[in-house]
Amino acid sequence: MIKHIKNRLNLFLILSLSLLILNCNKSGSGKAGNSDNEIQKINITMIAKSSKNPVFQSAHEGAEQAAEDLSDKYSKIDVTIDWKTPLNENINDQVDSIHNAVNEGTDAILISCSDRKILTESINQAVDKGIPVMTFDSDVPESKRFAFYGSDDNEIGTRLLEKLAELIDGKGQIALLGGNQDAPNLQNRISGIKKAAENFPEIQIVGEFYHPETSEDAAATFLQVNAKYPDLKGWAMVGGWPFFDETLLDKVEPGKQQIVVVDALPEQLPYIEKGIIQMCLGQPTFTWGEISVKQIVDHIAFKKEIEPIKNMNLIQVTSANLGGWARQLRAWGFKGLTRHFLTM
Amino acid sequence: MGIKKTHVTAEKDRISWAEKIAYGLGNTVNNLLGGAIGYMSIVLNVGLGIDPVLIGSLQALPRFTDALTDPVMGYLSDNTRSRFGRRRPYIFVGAILVGITFALMWQLKPGLSQMFYFWYFLIFSIVFYLFYTMFATPYVALGYELTSDYHERTRLMGVQNFMGQFAWICLPWLYAFMENDRLFTDAVQGARVLAVVIGGVVIVLGIIPAILVKERYVAPEVDKKEKQSALKGMSENIAAFFKGLVLTLKRKEFLKLCIGTFFLFNGIQLVGAFSSYITIFYVCGGDTGMGAKYMGLFGTINTLxxxxxxxxxxxxxxxxxxxxxxxxxxxxxxxxxxxKWFCYDPMAPWKVLLPAPLIAIGMGGLFTLMGSMIADVCDLDELETGERREGIFGAIYWWMVKLGLSLAFALSGFLLKWTGYDIIFVGAQSAETFIKMRIVDVVVPATACIIAIVAVYRYKLTEEKSIEIRKTLDLRHVELKEVVAS
Structure with missing residues (x-):
């Protein structure tokens, strides 16, 4: 009797499982069944502004990491990054890199633009030849690029001013440090600051101060303005140039002025620790490469619709999270971080 | 602490290796079912777009039905008298039904509404857990009564626990299997196929204890008659059920074991997420690849x-x-x-691996010893009540474990919020947040361990006492047989 029941049950089980497996195979035979076994190679040419700049080195690491992850995850995709970034910022070199990439048959271009006008033309030529182009960090919105990933500069300016206003109780004289006056992204940040300042009638902007983007020139400008305006309560800096070396470490009295800065590179960390800089807005530069490469692959391989503009979240860095930020910078490929900060 | 073997297992109380392994296979199934649903649930969000809050409800709601079905199943099994035994019929049928239900509950296709998925999965989850209880409660109880020997029980539970670990070795790979684009178009299709495979494995392995393990418990004739008459009235059964439930919950030695398990198991589970966060964001500074590597190594060392x-x-x-x-x-x-406090070192990430073997010892010992000790408590219970109620003891014990696990997951979210963790900051969390996370990660399991040790320290069923109880029971059984025979 038991044997009979067992036989019946076995038959029932085999039939049930066969039906279920058949059902699964039937419903799942779409994409996988149609695709051939060839591996799709995706070569992305990455053109940043300067290969000497650590923020772009970090972006490069992010791109390589994403390429590796995607190639591991999808058996039919092999993503490679072709790093064609000039040593120093140079518009002509960027133009040449775009043309060479197109001639060499690249599958996509990822670029941070040093110039709007000239590069718009080059990008459009590449797109016309069938090469998709994506921008990061510095955009050329008038071009035919399919997407941009980076920060919203107006928003950065607003955040800087709001934070500074909080630190100085919404009143007093402040100065703006602007770097290169011709750089469109920096101009957007300045205009964001000025617009946000309209909400704080007791804050007086004594001026916008521009300078060549070297730490020496920036530090000199900073000291000159401080000498000229002894009652200055704070600074909003759209870049961290004065703190890219140790020049000011012993020349500025901590806490005398409230300073908020865009970027939080390893060189700036001692200034935050000492209380000279109250807050930085750190850019997760690793994600410039990481997220952009993923978007390009989604666009090319999976034909997904990509948002034309994806804004990057900036990370607030203060003395409270200095250690965490230092470790995060190391994870993003930045060098020169001391044990002191890494173990905080 | 004298290292001296004080008791030798009698030949009649020994369980063969084949039978131990056959019984242990049931635990592979038990753990596979318990873990697979959690590991595969990610598909509900990633593949089908169900809101994580709804997924949380899907995992929490069946706990309420468990609260009723687990002890009822325990009572039902304890009081079943059939020619195949009081456990094996349920294990056999339960394994088949739970395997089929598991396969069916994942047969979802993309493109339908979120609420459709929610109700489909919720209804199937409730049915699944009902059949899971039908399989697991009698299965657990069967283990408590397979031998009356004090040490053989521990050896049986050791084999059972050992075999159960194979499920935990496989479970972390389920998502990778579903996501494998060489096999499937997407994770949803992967889940459909995987569920059928798991359902098949559950059926095949799950019925083995029912077929190959022999039930030792033989109800005395007097008992059988009583049970048959008791079945006449439902109200009598309900009264007996609640009486049994109260008696079980009043059994102090059993409660000590429950407290020990509740704190040790859930204390470790509660901080599982914290360990991952600290490893990825503090030790590895937000490098998710490196963090995942160390978490994987930690898991492997822990399992071994x-x-x-x-x-x-x-x-x-x-x-x-x-x-x-x-x-x-x-x-x-x-x-x-x-x-762990000393091993979270951003300058030497490999140190996170050092505590893994030590933490594993307690978890390895927990379900090996607790199963064996509950069997001893069942002897004490029989001595005082005259009934064998492994089913209800096992049901309450495991329901408490499951409930604790749900609470631990919920509490884990609150504690993470308390630390000030904010995903926006990735690795750049504040020093205060990291300190709070590390405190929770160390203090919660350490406190839980201390409570568990204190609870079990006060447990009074020593080896001598257990053997004494067993002898009295054996004598009583012989006397009862003589009475029935005369």
Missing amino acids: STLAAIAFITWISSFIGKRKAFMLATSATLLGSLL
């Missing part, structure tokens, strides 16, 4: 150490007794938990 710990604890308990073995194993976990 658990397997070794089960063998060690099973062996050592025959020399020092179950209570002391439990305290020894839990002390190792306490030490491992405290060691």
